[in-house]
Amino acid sequence: xxxxxxxxxxxxxxxxxxxxxxxxxxxxxxxxxxxxxxxxxxxxxxxxxxxxxxxxxxxxxxxxxxxxxxxxxxxxxxxxxxxxxxxxxxxxxxxxxxxxxxxxxxxxxxxxxxxxxxxxxxxxxxxxxxxxxxxxxxxxxxxxxxxxxxxxxxxxxxxxxxxxxxxxxxxxxxxxxxxxxxxxxxxxxxxxxxxxxxxxxxxxxxxxxxxxxxxxxxxxxxxxxxxxxxxxxxxxxxxxxxxxxxxxxxxxxxxxxxxxxxxxxxxxxxxxxxxxxxxxxxxxxxxxxxxxxxxxxxxxxxxxxxxxxxxxxxxxxxxxxxxxxxxxxxxxxxxxxxxxxxxxxxxxxxxxxxxxxxxxxxxxxxxxxxxxxxxxxxxxxxxxxxxxxxxxxxxxxxxxxxxxxxxxxxxxxxxxxxxxxxxxxxxxxxxxxxxxxxxxxxxxxxxxxxxxxxxxxxxxxxxxxxxxxxxxxxxxxxxxxxxxxxx
Numbered sequence: 001x002x003x004x005x006x007x008x009x010x011x012x013x014x015x016x017x018x019x020x021x022x023x024x025x026x027x028x029x030x031x032x033x034x035x036x037x038x039x040x041x042x043x044x045x046x047x048x049x050x051x052x053x054x055x056x057x058x059x060x061x062x063x064x065x066x067x068x069x070x071x072x073x074x075x076x077x078x079x080x081x082x083x084x085x086x087x088x089x090x091x092x093x094x095x096x097x098x099x100x101x102x103x104x105x106x107x108x109x110x111x112x113x114x115x116x117x118x119x120x121x122x123x124x125x126x127x128x129x130x131x132x133x134x135x136x137x138x139x140x141x142x143x144x145x146x147x148x149x150x151x152x153x154x155x156x157x158x159x160x161x162x163x164x165x166x167x168x169x170x171x172x173x174x175x176x177x178x179x180x181x182x183x184x185x186x187x188x189x190x191x192x193x194x195x196x197x198x199x200x201x202x203x204x205x206x207x208x209x210x211x212x213x214x215x216x217x218x219x220x221x222x223x224x225x226x227x228x229x230x231x232x233x234x235x236x237x238x239x240x241x242x243x244x245x246x247x248x249x250x251x252x253x254x255x256x257x258x259x260x261x262x263x264x265x266x267x268x269x270x271x272x273x274x275x276x277x278x279x280x281x282x283x284x285x286x287x288x289x290x291x292x293x294x295x296x297x298x299x300x301x302x303x304x305x306x307x308x309x310x311x312x313x314x315x316x317x318x319x320x321x322x323x324x325x326x327x328x329x330x331x332x333x334x335x336x337x338x339x340x341x342x343x344x345x346x347x348x349x350x351x352x353x354x355x356x357x358x359x360x361x362x363x364x365x366x367x368x369x370x371x372x373x374x375x376x377x378x379x380x381x382x383x384x385x386x387x388x389x390x391x392x393x394x395x396x397x398x399x400x401x402x403x404x405x406x407x408x409x410x411x412x413x414x415x416x417x418x419x420x421x422x423x424x425x426x427x428x429x430x431x432x433x434x435x436x437x438x439x440x441x442x443x444x445x446x447x448x449x450x451x452x453x454x455x456x457x458x459x460x461x462x463x464x465x466x467x468x469x470x471x472x473x474x475x476x477x478x479x480x481x482x483x484x485x486x487x
Contacts, residue, residue: 044249047258049184050241052191054262055269056323057240058089060316061194062273062293065234069288071226074278075217081270084231085263087424092238092388093263094411094421095395097256100242101408102398104251105475107334108242109391115478116394116401119340120455125390126335127451132383133240133328134364140321141168141365144314146291166366172318173362176325179351180247183322190319197297197308198273204301205280213279225435229381232432234270236384238263239391240324243331247352252408276300325365329357337472341458346472382436382444385429392422 045053068077103111107122109129114122145164149155155164176183238259245251277296287295294313298306333354336345349355398405399418413421436444462469 043179043181045180045184045244045247045254046249047254047261049181049188050248050254050258051262051265052187052319053184053244053323053326054238054241054258055191055265056187056316056319057237057327058262059234059266059269060320061312062198062270063313063316064290065230065270065274066288066290066292067226067230069274069278070285071223071230073217073222073285074214074274074283076222076227078214078271078274078278080227080231081235081267081274084235085267088232088428089235089238089263089266091421091425092236093259095391096239096242097259097409098407098411099391099395099398100245100255101252102405103478104245104248104255105334105337106243106246106330107338108245108331109239109387109394110243110331110335110340111338111478112242112398113390113394114338114340116397117390119338121390122338123335123340123455123458124448124451125387126331126340127454128383128387128390128448129240130328130331130361131364131447131451132380132387133324133331134361135368135380135383136237137321137324137328137361138365138368140317140324141165141172144168144317144321148310148314169321169362169365172321173325173358175322176329176358177349177351177353177355179353180244180326180330183326187319187323190315194312194316194319195269197305197312198269198276198293200308201297201300201305202272202276204305205276208280208300209276210279213283214275216283228428228431229435232428233381235266236381236388239388240327243327243334246334247330256409325358325361328361329354332357332360337475338478339469339471340455341469342461342467343470344468379440379444379447381432382440383447385433386444386448388429389426392426396422 065077065081068080071077072080099112100108103115105111107114107126110122110126113125142165145155145161145168149161154160175186241255241259245255248254273293277293280300281296291313294306294309297309332341332345333348335341336343345354345356345360347355396415396418399415411418411421433441458469461467
């Protein structure tokens with residue numbers, strides 16, 4: 001314990017001594033605050049589980065990328081999953097690394113926006129991101145059963161399917177209740193199981209690969225809407241891990257490292273299976289839709305490999321569910337610790353997990369599980385885009401407003417570079433929003449409007465003392481004073 005305290009003291013002193021060329025001293029945010037004693041017995045998340053939690057927040061494997069080949073052909077699909085990360089994934093991951101280490105607490109992006117734009121917009125960020133996450137999570141129990149129904153036809157529809165969705169949601173929710181370290185361990189195991197069949201398929205496919213198949217492209221037949229939405233849906237949500245920063249072991253070092261390795265894992269997990277599938281099998285674009293990798297596996301390796309892909313896809317959906325629910329529920333806990341939600345949202349179970357947040361998130365998943373795949377993806381993308389715009393604004397504003405705040409990881413660009421880095425993903429956001437259907441736009445804007453009136457409503461409830469609100473004394477002040485973050 002003494003050695004740990006000396007290490008913390010040394011880190012704090014090093015932070016004080018850090019200076020830029022301008023001579024502005026850097027001092028850590030809240031480094032004087034002792035850790036909450038009630039959490040001393042809870043094990044923190046280390047690098048490896050964090051990598052796979054990020055992997056499942058963002059990807060979960062190549063399941064769902066098949067539509068990119070149907071929409072644009074092999075060449076554009078392969079180029080897209082190499083180029084798109086530079087436009088979207090890398091900027092988002094870098095911003096998450098800088099802001100997540102600047103504010104290493106469970107509020108995540110809610111705290112970033114609150115510090116930059118005030119608590120009203122911080123609440124809007126929290127509402128849109130939480131709703132987007134719950135909508136996204138409603139997809140995974142449904143997809144899990146879709147992969148299993150070929151072996152168990154009764155799960156295709158009707159009452160048995162509804163019971164199976166409910167049972168699966170409740171069992172995975174219980175896993176979240178038992179603790180984040182358990183979720184992290186499960187994510188590692190599921191991740192290895194989901195990736196391994198594609199490694200095996202790659203080795204078997206080597207003699208069958210024909211590089212000329214990778215170069216096929218026909219710009220006249222490209223479905224740009226499907227193509228861009230497929231890329232966007234498969235390469236976003238890098239910021240979700242920020243709402244777990246308070247549960248991470250030494251987040252100022254662990255978070256940037258985990259984001260880097262997860263980025264390599266995610267891009268590789270998309271690119272190489274596409275390389276195998278398009279290079280080893282004659283092209284028929286119409287067949288490239290959800291689940292086609294299982295057919296490719298059968299053609300390359302046989303029925304046994306097909307069933308392995310089926311199992312990997314089902315397990316991948318389980319991994320994405322538990323990772324997303326962890327992020328959503330800890331976000332609500334972080335908002336309650338900042339006084340944005342009633343105090344009971346900050347209540348933890350004896351395993352250290354956010355009990356009320358888990359129950360609320362699970363209820364949302366169950367209520368939304370009747371929506372179709374297309375409606376879920378479109379609605380979550382729309383809300384997610386609004387949230388990302390607020391994050392980009394917060395990132396740039398904090399660079400200008402609080403240049404002396406401690407940033408254990410800082411993107412090596414100045415203010416102008418920060419603005420330029422956010423331009424390409426912002427343009428992409430505008431394109432995705434423009435491609436939304438009228439129905440999705442109306443429903444999503446209605447959801448945004450609910451958040452705009454909900455925050456003043458909660459403030460009125462707090463003023464009348466109908467519910468108790470409180471700000472955790474363990475957190476640094478972000479009420480708007482620049483000085484509060486550098487003293």
